Amino acid sequence: MQIYAEVFATGERLLSEALSELGFDDAKSLTANSSLSAINTLPCKRSEIVKLPASHPQEYGLADGEALSAMSVRPLASAYSAATASITETGPGIFELRNSQFAVKVTDGAITSLYDLNAERELIPKGKKAAQLVIYDDKPLYWQAWDVEVYHLQSRQELSPHKVYISSSSSAKVSLTIETKISDKSWITTTLSLPAAIGNAPSAIEIEADIEWHETMKFLKVEFPVDITNTEASYETQYGIVRRPTHYNTSWDMAKFEVCVHKWADLSEATYGVSILNDSKYGFAVAGNVMRLSILRAPKAPDAHADMGRHTTKYAIFPHAGPLTHATVRKAFEFNNPLRIVGHQSSTAADLAGQPTPSTKPGVLSAFKILGADNLILDTIKRGEDDEDVSRGELPVKKGHSVIVRVYDALGGKSKGVLSWGEIKVKKVAKTNALEDEEEDLSAHMLGLDGASGAAKGVKIELRAFEVATFKLVLED
Secondary structure (H helix, E strand, C coil), X not given: CHHHHHHHHHHHHHHHHHHHHCCCECHHHCCCCXXXXXXXXXXXXXXXXXXXXXXXXXXXXXXXXXXXXXXXXEEHHHHCCCCCCEEEEEEXXXXXXXXXXXXXXXXXXXXXXXXXXXXXXXXCCCCCCECEEEEEECCXXXXXXXXXCHHHHHHCEECCCCEEEEEEECCCEEEEEEEEECCCCCEEEEEEEEECCCCCCCCCEEEEEEEEECCCCEEEEEEEECCCCCCEEXXXXXXXXXXXXXXXXXXXXXXXCCEECCCEEEEECCCEEEEEEECCCCEEEEECCEEXXXXXXXXXXXXXXXXXXXEEEEEEEEEEECCCCHHHHHHHHHHHCCCEEEEEECCCCCCCCCCCCHHHCCCHHHHCEEECCCCEEEEEEEECXXXXXXXXXXXXXXCCCEEEEEEEECCCCCEEEEEECCCCCEEEEEEECCCCCEEEECHHHEECCCXXXXXXXXXXXXXXXXCEEEEEEEECC
């Protein structure tokens, strides 16, 4: 824990220094005179409800803007008056959360109904409970910290909450807090939230969990039964997708009862699907129509104290019309990379009325985009390792200045698109290997996206299914 604390402290210090260099103040130093912006580190536009710091009178604001930029933050009411969420207690222990997209019924701390208002579709099978916490005995035959045996599924036990109450009734985001006692020493507090839906932007049911964990050879999971039928489920891994059966028809299928997953898992039909997003838990399973996320284990060998103590995590239910698409990929990126609220000191009172201050307008990075292919993800933007002004002398120095851009296909299909760099002056584009050695000159495919003559603003690119491609943009002197 001490090592983790040092890592986090170092990361926060470096981030604060970087923000200061760019002219921003971090959250700790914001005042009522700070104009607010939201830092978007993702390669796509975003429009989200954000919680504002205590230094400002409004509790929530609307952040929207371009990719890789400092986005403006406005009061939610003036920015989008139709964006509202509500929560009501309809009976003892029964609550309804609602926005313009979903109606969610929670009974005794679990979701018993999730209704898509636009699709007119109920997603929770009758009599089933989603976001239900369950605990198992976890006693593998050999290696406690590594092995999980399929027979542990026979020891399933539901955890019932001892307290459920409304913790936020803001029209921007409503929340229900569920307190559950696991044992005399362990407990979990989950906060189930539904934000207001902003226009056509898809929303998700978000769940944050605060856990005190002191168990012995137990396995904590959360279940999501859904009214979706498919023999295969999809699990995101870095730069790709793993697909596994949802049945135990053979011994091979049974051995795949848990799968590694990074940011999302998805079960979809041709016309509808449900994705479960997560930000820090990587074991997942789909059996039949039950989606199950692994949260914590409690092995006692080789480390008797493994995973003991306080944990925080979050996950979300993201229903979507149609099969698995780029919408899940983008939503998972947003869920794992929340907007960071920063400020810029001004001489006026808190300005949430519109545009960013000059120092917070989108910078050079916001010029980079992928056009014409939603499944292509702009993953990395960096300087060339061996450029003369940044080289450490370990490899031959290359004259000039270049930018390295890494792109990958997230859904598994051959794709064509355009890598755009806006007004940045680029004289040459080459496809490289991972070591940034040039392999193919793409300069002949450069084009001006506005149709006018003059400096090129992009280059045509083509990727194979799940290909990770690296491009080198050589800048004009």
